[in-house]
Amino acid sequence: MADESEKKVEASQPRRRRRPSPxxxxxxxxxxxxxxxxxxxxxxxxxxxFAALFVSSxxxxxDPTELTTYVATNGNPVNPNATQQQICTYEPGMGELPPxxxxxxxxxxxxxxxxxxxxxHPATLGPLPFGSLTQNPGSAPFYDPFDGLVKGTQWSxxxxxxxxxxxxxxxxxxxxxxxxxxxVVDEVVMRITDIFLSIPGLLLVIIVLAVLAxxxxxxxxxxxxxxxxxxxxxxxxxxxxxxxxxxxxREQRYVEAAKASGARGGRILRKHIMPNSIYPxxxxxxxxxxxxPLLIAAIVxxxxxxxxxxxxxxxxxxxxxxxxxxxLSGFIEVCQSQQGAxxxxxxxxxxxxGLTLFLFAISVSxxxxxxxxxxxxxxxx
Amino acid sequence: xxxxxYVVRRIILVFPVVIGVMTITFLLVSAxxxxxxLASAFGENPRLSWNQYIACSRITPGENGTCLxxxxxxxxxxxxxxxxxxxxxxxxxxxTFTGNWGYVGNGSGVSTSVQIARGQPVVTVLGWFLPYxxxxxxxxxxxxxxxxxxxxxxxxxxxxxPIDQAARVLSFSGYALPGFLLGSLLLMAAVILVGGPxxxxxxxxxxxxxxxxxGSWPPPQCFPGGISPTWxxxxxxxxxxGFPTVDAALHGQWFLALDTIIRMVIPAFVIAYGxxxxxxxxxxxxxxxxLNLDFVRTARAKGxxxxxxINKHAGRNSLNVTITVLGLxxxxxxxxxxxxxxxxxxxxxGRMIAYSVTQTxxxxxVIFGSTVLFTLLxxxxxxxxxxxxxxxxxxxxxx
Numbered sequence: 082m083a084d085e086s087e088k089k090v091e092a093s094q095p096r097r098r099r100r101p102s103p104x105x106x107x108x109x110x111x112x113x114x115x116x117x118x119x120x121x122x123x124x125x126x127x128x129x130x131f132a133a134l135f136v137s138s139x140x141x142x143x144d145p146t147e148l149t150t151y152v153a154t155n156g157n158p159v160n161p162n163a164t165q166q167q168i169c170t171y172e173p174g175m176g177e178l179p180p181x182x183x184x185x186x187x188x189x190x191x192x193x194x195x196x197x198x199x200x201x202h203p204a205t206l207g208p209l210p211f212g213s214l215t216q217n218p219g220s221a222p223f224y225d226p227f228d229g230l231v232k233g234t235q236w237s238x239x240x241x242x243x244x245x246x247x248x249x250x251x252x253x254x255x256x257x258x259x260x261x262x263x264x265v266v267d268e269v270v271m272r273i274t275d276i277f278l279s280i281p282g283l284l285l286v287i288i289v290l291a292v293l294a295x296x297x298x299x300x301x302x303x304x305x306x307x308x309x310x311x312x313x314x315x316x317x318x319x320x321x322x323x324x325x326x327x328x329x330x331r332e333q334r335y336v337e338a339a340k341a342s343g344a345r346g347g348r349i350l351r352k353h354i355m356p357n358s359i360y361p362x363x364x365x366x367x368x369x370x371x372x373x374p375l376l377i378a379a380i381v382x383x384x385x386x387x388x389x390x391x392x393x394x395x396x397x398x399x400x401x402x403x404x405x406x407x408x409l410s411g412f413i414e415v416c417q418s419q420q421g422a423x424x425x426x427x428x429x430x431x432x433x434x435g436l437t438l439f440l441f442a443i444s445v446s447x448x449x450x451x452x453x454x455x456x457x458x459x460x461x462x
Numbered sequence: 463x464x465x466x467x468y469v470v471r472r473i474i475l476v477f478p479v480v481i482g483v484m485t486i487t488f489l490l491v492s493a494x495x496x497x498x499x500l501a502s503a504f505g506e507n508p509r510l511s512w513n514q515y516i517a518c519s520r521i522t523p524g525e526n527g528t529c530l531x532x533x534x535x536x537x538x539x540x541x542x543x544x545x546x547x548x549x550x551x552x553x554x555x556x557x558t559f560t561g562n563w564g565y566v567g568n569g570s571g572v573s574t575s576v577q578i579a580r581g582q583p584v585v586t587v588l589g590w591f592l593p594y595x596x597x598x599x600x601x602x603x604x605x606x607x608x609x610x611x612x613x614x615x616x617x618x619x620x621x622x623x624p625i626d627q628a629a630r631v632l633s634f635s636g637y638a639l640p641g642f643l644l645g646s647l648l649l650m651a652a653v654i655l656v657g658g659p660x661x662x663x664x665x666x667x668x669x670x671x672x673x674x675x676x677g678s679w680p681p682p683q684c685f686p687g688g689i690s691p692t693w694x695x696x697x698x699x700x701x702x703x704g705f706p707t708v709d710a711a712l713h714g715q716w717f718l719a720l721d722t723i724i725r726m727v728i729p730a731f732v733i734a735y736g737x738x739x740x741x742x743x744x745x746x747x748x749x750x751x752x753l754n755l756d757f758v759r760t761a762r763a764k765g766x767x768x769x770x771x772i773n774k775h776a777g778r779n780s781l782n783v784t785i786t787v788l789g790l791x792x793x794x795x796x797x798x799x800x801x802x803x804x805x806x807x808x809x810x811x812g813r814m815i816a817y818s819v820t821q822t823x824x825x826x827x828v829i830f831g832s833t834v835l836f837t838l839l840x841x842x843x844x845x846x847x848x849x850x851x852x853x854x855x856x857x858x859x860x861x
Contacts, residue, residue, distance in 0.1 A: 276482035281797035284833045291824045292490045382642045383800045384820035404646040413672040435643040442638035
């Protein structure tokens, strides 16, 4: 109602400002409908948090190419001259606590299991906020997942935005050309997308990377191959969406008018068809930004070496490392060998990396859902 | 158009797609180093090198330097690598269609069941592992239909009420929760719930309850005498059909057949979850559309009970969309198998994929073979969906 009275006030005043261009106008309208969707605003809020995390991760004082690795010292005091990060752990069966304040008893006697609540070295380290992350339960080394998840923001967001942006670029071009020109071009492009869409995405990424990047070990080289492989998998979806939209747009009156006034094909494509048929792509793009880390996680999980090092600080990789079948069975075996003793299950190892992935993906999907509702008048509730 | 004409036309139309997929894999295979290609095409042998040059001493003793490798020449000739690229393409397509998918490498393997695959033809090995995956797929498709359709209908009928909101949250979470995470969480929960604090198996003494929920079959220690039946270990020779449940039943081991199915339930649910999430929205929306149509109003007007209107009149008509979407998402559905089979250590095709990508160098024969196999499955599923669609909605084949 407030909106209507605003409009009246605007209408009664003499027009000084130029009326905003139709696209800015549309943006305002979209934002108005988007704002009223609670879930979408929650999603946007979480995304803003992740964006802030992305910026701050560049100032985070740690090596962004590898997870911070710790070695347990098994009751010996920490050696300040050692090259690796050390944590003094002490197994309950070892007798008296060794002298010195820096050792603590590990649950289940597993030196690699450290709960988030344990204050390790009050003076130097503090607790590991998300606990420890281990690949070999019961033995060293282990990682700091908090560290990795903060640093991983850079890689995860860079890769997913890179993939989605380049995939959408290719898809939009292919879709616009195929939808506008129709005929043989359309048939060829659509059959190609058919072919790509019938290969499961996970496998397509794997075969492209296994063949082309098998010997690439440099960080950025590997990263660009990863993005390339994902783009190969991703562009057909966008091409399909844009094409179906272009088929509708090209029959509109304004396109006819442009043709009648003598505009050439390229100009019509750029000025009339493209801007009016890419909105549905925005929805798909925002949804896919959340899907890419999930697919990365799945690929790393089945054991494919996506990144140059196994302990690469990227959300998907961390989540995949933390829930390997060997990790699970290792914990269970140690628990069973405790013979009646209480057994702490390291829930934090599974919870935090998974929660990061989940939060990101679900906020992105809230956002995309709100965007779709706001852009499509038929879906507004 | 008659239904069978439509079916035949649909099947013919699939060949360009299949050949296109094989062309993509061909292009990728051509980018491989030739020795790797030969090794995956003809099998690895410790006494046989696939390099272009080998030490001459092995052919004519006493000479120094290197000579052309006869095995290399023979191999490249058989694959047509010494001829133009279109011939190579033709040979590749011919080999793929006739089932010459190369050999599994001599990798160490990740488990006993995978180790028996060493050095065998890829087609044979995928043939051993496919039935399990198909059973799992059937079960999870069943779960998808059982879960998605009623909940979707419910949320359409109770539009914007709490049930609808709950279904929406379920659908969002299915999109955002990676399969391996959901699988690990459910596995952990099941292990801890069944095994208690000390995680001992409830069914097999001396084992952890982890073994009650992972693996296609119980570990050997759980069988009488500590050895699993021979037909299980060597499902090559003495398992008549390859389908684990059917085989167990044929051998008269009903308990084992039941056990196999119970072990499949959680994995099938994990695979189904993502698709259910996607399908829910579509079922709901198509149901909403159908509920507004005239014939539903007529059905209500003539006094049919609401249950009949929803289930018989509206429900059956909204089924078309459900089936179409199921066909479209089949590629995503089938990509869940490598993950879930890794989490639960099941002996399916996905496990072979996981095995092949962890080798150094990769087991290219298995990777490409399973890619082609999965694509064939997707394409077959799409054909089935189209035929079902034409069967359910006669307007399709008229157009």
